[in-house]
Amino acid sequence: MAQIFAYILHSDGVLDDTALELLAAAKKIDASADVTAIVTGKGIDDVCGKVAESYKTVWKIDNDAISYPNAEVIRKALVNILPSDAIVLMAHDTFGMDLGPGLSIKLDSAFAADVVDIEGVDGNTLKLIRQEFSGQASTHVDCDISTGAIINVRPGVFAPSGGQAGEVVDKSGELGDLSAKRKFIEILEAEAGEVDITKSEVLVSVGRGIEDEDNIEMVFELAEAMGADVSCSRPIVDAKWLEKARQVGTSGKTVKPKVYMALGISGSFQHLGGLKGNPFIVAVNKNPKAPIFQVADVGVEADILEFIPELAEKIQEL
Amino acid sequence: MEILVCVKRVPDTAENEIEINSEGNDIERDDLVYSVNEWDNYAVEEAIQLVDEHGGSVTVITVGDDESEEVLRREMAMGAENGILLSDDAFEGSDGRGIAAILKAAVEKGNYDLILTGAQADEGYAQVGGMLAAMLDYPYASLVNMIKPGDGKLKIGREIEGGNQEVNEIELPCVLSIQTGINEPRYVGIRGIRKVASVDIPTMGASDLGLDAGSVGQGAARVRRLDYFVPEMGEGAEMLEGSTEEIIDKLIELLKSKGGIK
Ligand SMILES: Cc1cc2nc3c(=O)[nH]c(=O)nc-3n(C[C@H](O)[C@H](O)[C@H](O)COP(=O)(O)OP(=O)(O)OC[C@H]3O[C@@H](n4cnc5c(N)ncnc54)[C@H](O)[C@@H]3O)c2cc1C
Ligand SMILES: Nc1ncnc2c1ncn2[C@@H]1O[C@H](COP(=O)(O)O)[C@@H](O)[C@H]1O
Numbered sequence: 010m011a012q013i014f015a016y017i018l019h020s021d022g023v024l025d026d027t028a029l030e031l032l033a034a035a036k037k038i039d040a041s042a043d044v045t046a047i048v049t050g051k052g053i054d055d056v057c058g059k060v061a062e063s064y065k066t067v068w069k070i071d072n073d074a075i076s077y078p079n080a081e082v083i084r085k086a087l088v089n090i091l092p093s094d095a096i097v098l099m100a101h102d103t104f105g106m107d108l109g110p111g112l113s114i115k116l117d118s119a120f121a122a123d124v125v126d127i128e129g130v131d132g133n134t135l136k137l138i139r140q141e142f143s144g145q146a147s148t149h150v151d152c153d154i155s156t157g158a159i160i161n162v163r164p165g166v167f168a169p170s171g172g173q174a175g176e177v178v179d180k181s182g183e184l185g186d187l188s189a190k191r192k193f194i195e196i197l198e199a200e201a202g203e204v205d206i207t208k209s210e211v212l213v214s215v216g217r218g219i220e221d222e223d224n225i226e227m228v229f230e231l232a233e234a235m236g237a238d239v240s241c242s243r244p245i246v247d248a249k250w251l252e253k254a255r256q257v258g259t260s261g262k263t264v265k266p267k268v269y270m271a272l273g274i275s276g277s278f279q280h281l282g283g284l285k286g287n288p289f290i291v292a293v294n295k296n297p298k299a300p301i302f303q304v305a306d307v308g309v310e311a312d313i314l315e316f317i318p319e320l321a322e323k324i325q326e327l
Numbered sequence: 328m329e330i331l332v333c334v335k336r337v338p339d340t341a342e343n344e345i346e347i348n349s350e351g352n353d354i355e356r357d358d359l360v361y362s363v364n365e366w367d368n369y370a371v372e373e374a375i376q377l378v379d380e381h382g383g384s385v386t387v388i389t390v391g392d393d394e395s396e397e398v399l400r401r402e403m404a405m406g407a408e409n410g411i412l413l414s415d416d417a418f419e420g421s422d423g424r425g426i427a428a429i430l431k432a433a434v435e436k437g438n439y440d441l442i443l444t445g446a447q448a449d450e451g452y453a454q455v456g457g458m459l460a461a462m463l464d465y466p467y468a469s470l471v472n473m474i475k476p477g478d479g480k481l482k483i484g485r486e487i488e489g490g491n492q493e494v495n496e497i498e499l500p501c502v503l504s505i506q507t508g509i510n511e512p513r514y515v516g517i518r519g520i521r522k523v524a525s526v527d528i529p530t531m532g533a534s535d536l537g538l539d540a541g542s543v544g545q546g547a548a549r550v551r552r553l554d555y556f557v558p559e560m561g562e563g564a565e566m567l568e569g570s571t572e573e574i575i576d577k578l579i580e581l582l583k584s585k586g587g588i589k
Contacts, residue, residue: 079495081466101453103487106446106504107469110423110457119549120423122452140558141450142338145345146354147558153549190466190498194482199490211587217341235582236589247508253490260490260506268587275340289585291578292564296344298557307581308564309574316571323575324588 010130011157012092013042015064016049016099016108018078019056027100027162029169032063034098034162036170037127038135044172047097049083051076057177065175074187080107081189088115089185094157096135101161102259109161118157121150123278125166130154143277144300163278164259202254204238211237212266214257216280217244218273218294218313225250227314228272231321240264242274258283273313276301293317328383328476328499330374331439332407333430333456334367336391336398337449341365347555354555363398366445368405370505372512373474374443375406381476384408386437390418390429399528404519405512415532420545427458428543432536434463441481442502446470453504460502468497469504 013035018025028046035044046064048057053071061067068090074082091097093116099105101123113120121137125147128136133155140147152158206212213232219225225245232239239255246256257264258280265286272293274280281304284290292305295312302308309316338345338354339362346355363371374385386409387402389395399410413429421429434442444456446469453469460467472492473484485493486506497503533540541547567574582588 080469084461103470103485106453107457107467107485110454111461111467113454114424114427114458114461120452120454120458121550122454139451139552141555142340142345142354143451145340146347146555148555149553151551151553156549190501191468192496194494194496196487197484197492197494199492211589235587237587243507249511256490259488260486262489268582268585270587289581289587290564291582291587297566298344298346302564302566303558305564307578308566309578310566311571311574319571320575320578323579327579327588 010039010042011094011096011154012045013038014045014047014091014095014097016047016097017060018100018102018104019048019050019053022055024056024059025100026169027102027164028060029063029171030164030167031098031100031162032172033167033170034124034127034160037167038096038130047087049075049078049086061175061177063172063174065173067175067177068180069177070184071179071181072184072187077193078104079189079191079193080104080111081191082187084108084112084115085187085189086184087112090180090183091116093117094155096154096157097159099159099161100164102164105161109159113159116157116159118159119152119154120159121152122161124160124162135160143275145275145298165282199253202252204255206238206240206255206257206264207262209238209240209264209266211235211268212240212257212264213237213270213272214240214242214274215245215272216242216274219245220314222248222250224314227317227321231317231324234321234324237270242280271301271305272317274301275299276304328377328381328440329438330378330383330385330441330443331434331437332367332370332374332385332387332402333442333444333459334371334387334389334398334402335364335445335448336361336389336395337364340449347557351554351556361394363401364445364448366447366505366507367402368512369507369509370443370445371402371405371407372510373505376510377441377474377476383440386411386439388413388430388433390414390421390426396528400520400523400526401515403523403526404515410526410528412528412530413536414530415540417533417540417544420548421543422548422550423452423454424458424549425543425547427455427462429536429538430455430459431462432538433531434459436536440499442500444502444504446504446506456502456504463502466497466501467503468495468501470506471503472506472509474503
């Protein structure tokens, strides 16, 4: 069995949740595997120490050129130090999307992205489960690992696994040429908006099912009747019908309401990734098979354009 | 700037409920509405705006079947000058690496400064752009939501977690995957489509591209989808039944008990 690696995300000395989720994913490939964690950055001894509490081996890759995780530079380093048949796990987030596909080409390895479950290995075949069409259909996938594989795992789907403590190995001397044609300049923080939905207890959240900008008005009427704030999915922000600060999801806000009403939202993982704290979720959608109904507590199959005004009216009458 | 934009014809999930066929080996395709991948529309719009401002031309390209020509025409109606269809039986069943290899061969037949893809398509892999860049040895950035041309390079923004923006400088030629929201794709009317209806769109196959047919397609794929299935719902939502009035009454009671109505 080829060696299994997990690329560890961290910021400000804190490990990302996915650090131990990847260990769980690795154990589904091979329960007895000694998984090697890869930690990159500048001044990362503390982080490596934390990772070594759970991983048998930790590869420390400490270099000025990657004090910010520039995927183009990190790819070069990894190509120089990874065995060619390595199985590399990483989170399918904005960094994993940046690094994974190109790394698979340079290592001449297979690539599978947004993996939601792993069924195990059969010879040279890794058996995976993925989703397509924004979660509307699941698929079994065979991945040929005979020349290695890069596996991007969906954040949040594997329950974090504990592991045995191990040791840190300094690989910083073996990185080779790290010049790159893409340079990191700066991070610009998202702008604050007129409401802070991260503090809202009740959110009425609207998605593409609202169909038209003019219909947004009825969502505000419902929210007002309930004493709630209005949030939304990404397409509503892309269309400029609502401001970015109202977007729930991985590229928007992380919210922790008590009650979350999803109106005409399909329930993509990037949207649900912004929903924390186990709220009571009500979903209204005209498609009974919409993935949102898998995570909602209560569902209503209805056309929101008719349902929202009726509900608002009834609540106003209370 | 000579810009190539990679586009894909996909089932329109905003318009369709995706159903799985009884054999579980495909989705029901009979009444599906197809369109261009949402992300690709933003990529084409961005290319057109760059060319409007800085000169050059936009070419749209797709790996697909005859029906994929319609998405090329749609993007040409938006303002792309040229379209290229890459089509061959040998391409069928390609995985992302195969698609990227086919595109790479076509890129090498042209002279492009900038190659754009969408951030992801219907299968949710988000892979073709990064693979193509690595094959070409071009620098790459994913999830781009801002492009400002400079001398031989671009200043770009990448959308990262929390809606923050990571600003980079990247040398040309390069490959960028475009995130939605970077612009507002223009509307294409019937008239626009009619205008480009008879424009010639060259089709290229494996031999035109100098590709060894065995290096792409089903046989070369290292990642293969075996089936489609509907996942176990887990707990799933309790669906409220009855007349709309009954449903609303039940819902209001539930909302009250959970603190959803103040
Ligand atoms: C890197 C990355 C980051 C992303 N970040 C985010 C993020 O932070 N937040 C986010 O939301 N998305 C994000 N996305 C986009 C995400 O993948 C989905 O495309 C998006 O969440 C879909 O939004 P939606 O559910 O509103 O639209 P759709 O998926 O189009 O769903 C619309 C739903 O409305 C239903 N509907 C339609 N009409 C009606 C009607 N009249 N009545 C009732 N129901 C109706 C449909 O059945 C469907 O289920 C991100 C994507 C990427 C690649
Ligand atoms: N068959 C194809 N033809 C042309 N471009 C494609 C094709 N498949 C994917 N792409 C491009 O790659 C992007 C990402 O798709 P994917 O990697 O499949 O998620 C798409 O937005 C397109 O720009």
